Amino acid sequence: MKKLLLIIFSIFVSFQSLAETPTDFVQTLSDQIITNVLKSTDTQEEKTKRFEEYFLSALDVQTIGKNVLGRHWKSATEEERKAFLDAFTDMALKSWADRFNMYTGQEISFTNETPAQGKNQVFVNSFIQDDPNPISVIWRVSNKNNEYKIVDIVVEGVSMTLSYRNEYDSFLRDKSLPELSEQLKKQAEQFTSKTK
């Protein structure tokens, strides 16, 4: 009995890592977002909350934030890092929710996986079937302690992480990291969706 409970418990705990391949992981995630957020008829508030949960559980925001800051991360204090990660997460969440809202029900097809630089990382290649030309979406997935996490999303050649990195690097040329975090916080608060 104890054994059975343990098995049930471990299945429950490892639900996230049950996905067999990185592609399965991304596919399950995108299916969930499409059914439970984008195509759902619930209130906007409810949907936003749900998207937030999916987004935060599937993305390794800590790793993304660290890579976005690059050399600025190394020289930052623990407090500065935390303030940045909080502000960055909020901003990324809002602008990505906005981007996902542009989705109008097209089918996503997963083609293959290709190796990436870096330990235990792989690119999951997919296409959104849009007319007249499909949109390429590449998901960089890392496998940390048997748990898949998304660390970058590349849409039509444009990497989210690299774009944030280049943008913030330009900002940090004549401003400090606390100023960046402050600015992000301010902008996230004011962010309103303008997508038609």
Next chain:
Amino acid sequence: MKIQHKLFTLSFLILTACATKPTDSDALSAYQQANDPLEPMNRVSFAFNDNLNQFVFRPFDKVYRWIFPEPVRTGVHNFSTNLSQPCYLVNALLQGDFKDGAQIFGRFFTNSTLGIGGLFDVATDLGIEAPKKDFGQTLYTWGVKESGPYLVLPVLGPSNVRDATGTVADFFIDPVDWSLPKAEKHLLLYRYAIMGVDKIDSTSDLLWNLKQSSVDPYAALRTMYQQNRKKVLEEDTENTSDTTPAPADYDFDFEE
């Protein structure tokens, strides 16, 4: 003499507008990656475009959307896109890409006839692809692999030295323009007006979103343009060249 004088002033302005190279090694590599020595000048163009978008294009787009229902706007978009096809075709041929050339020709022929002068995009329904071919790409396939410094063109937006040259060339090689008899040249004005309206309708909101979600919209647009442009160029030559492609930009070293 006068022109020389102007050129001198212009080159002087450009030179003095150059960004200062950083000395720190990390900062230097970021500077080189941005490939933007004319940044101060580009930022002025960017600010100009940004104001134009905010105070002219976006209000205009709102009125446009208010007056015309979506099917009409889609028709305008299709018509404008269809008139771009002859120029794409010329570039496809210049690049020796006959496969895409055939798709473009098929698309133009189908939409101009069945699609009633391009108002309806029948070609897409029939599964004909829609490759885009500009002269910047043509230059790339001819061996101009380096883009040259980043440029922000007034009104037209992000570009670089090679692709801006391509834009000018496209203007001259466009068969729609030179096939019109002299007496009908005024029609071109309408053509470019329609193209402009469609462009504004498709980009003004995106620019607004970018501005809202960026702490440095100038740098954000620069890196997005560069990454996307690189993908378009490399993907396009993937099938025709036998060299192994360089690792993609997005495959950068990712620390755990």
